[in-house]
Amino acid sequence: MTEEIFSRDEIARLIAGSLFGTLQAEEEIVLKDWLKDKENLRLYRRIVSEGDIDAKREFYTSLDMEKVYEKLQNRIRNQEKRSKTKFFYKIGKYAAVLLLGLSVAMVWNHFSEPKDKTVITTEETLAEIEPGNQRAVLVLADGRKVSLEEDKDQSIKSSGDVLIKNRNNTLEYEPSDRKDGSASTRYNTLYVPKKGIYTLILPDGSKLWLNSDSSVKYPEVFTGDQRVVELTGEAYFEVTKAEEEFVVRTKRQDVTVLGTSFNVSAYEDDHFFATTLVEGKVKLSHQGENDVFLAPGESGYLDLGAEKPVVVTTVDVRNYTSWKDGSFYFERHPLGDILKKMGRWYGVEVKFEEEKLRNVLFTGVARKNEPIEKLLEMIRKTALISYSAIKKENGQYEITISEK
Secondary structure, X not given: OHHHHOOHHHHHHHHHHHHHOOOOHHHHHHHHHHHOOHHHHHHXXXXXXXXXXXXXXXHHHHOOHHHHHHHHHHHHHOOOOOOHHHHHHHHHHHHHHHHHHHHHHHHHHHHHOOOOOOOOOHHHHHHHOOOOEEOOEEXXXXXXXXXXXXXXXXXXXXXXXXXXXXXXXXXXXXXXXXXOHHHHOOEXXXXXXXXXXXXXXXXXXXXXXXXXXXXXXXXXXXXXXXXEEEEEEEEEEEOOOOOOEEEEEOOOOEEEEOOOEEEEEEOOOOOEEEEEEEEOOEEEEOOOOOOEEEOOOEEEEEEOOOOOOOEEEEOOOHHHHHHHHOEEEEEEEEHHHHHHHXXXXXXXXXXXOOXXXXXXXXXXXXXXXXXXXXXXXXXXXXXXXXXXXXXXXXXXXXXXXXXX
């Protein structure tokens, strides 16, 4: 409505007046009304951005000083006669506002030229990106889907009459000593989307943290001589000790334990499979090859693109488990792996202008609840790279990494 009443020059004058503090009460109302529109607010922020060098260069190189002088003279002629002091004070004040108003109008024209809609400043784009939070979807055996973010602090009844509690961002199954085979045929799936994390306590009391873009499938009641779950993505497990083996099945490898704490990363779009043991003992089985056993503080790394068995190395387990405690912790990790993890948490796509940049090693730690820009700035300063960000027309955020 405001744009229909006032011309672009008038709105530019109001923006300039807001910066100099010369607006009347009714003018402030008009400007605030205009700023309610998100596109207008975005344009306003770009115009008044102190760091927008291109805008200032556009203004200073394009300003027609003769037109400025002519407009200024017209404003002065229209003013009532006042004392000299007040008169010159007003001239200076109006000159400043007029000059700034003209610059705003020119910058406005510069930014309003028909361009690709995806092009907005990196600073604005990053400010829109929020970190992930506690969110997940439970898919029951009968096909029902329950959003755990929406149904917080509620009890859920499964098709097999198993009681499931959703409390404090943790999904917990009522312990059961039932051994009937029918219950084991009813499987539930917990899915955590990008920008999410969730905690699950299984029917046997075992606890797991499910990372972003991951899912785990499990029976409503464990029966038989094994406790089997199927994992896609990443999860950290604290397994309750029992006579029955606990098996984590993935597309590439099985992890078998009796009672232990470990992390499994098995994303289908990663080039590796990794199991990191915190305490206890685990066995890795891979396509009929000799089993590999891990001791605490060891990681079994399977490069899916290499023709060699699992490589076992001693590691700092914080590199592989800190995500569940709210931190990114990396020690000489390739940027390609780091930014893929970051992308899952913040819900962004990351691309590299040059493939070699994926292999740049980085060491650092950051809280996952921090703005994405803080993490990127830390990487930029340490790894000597540059970055830019855009929001595409489909709403997806994209970050590009380039050489500094």
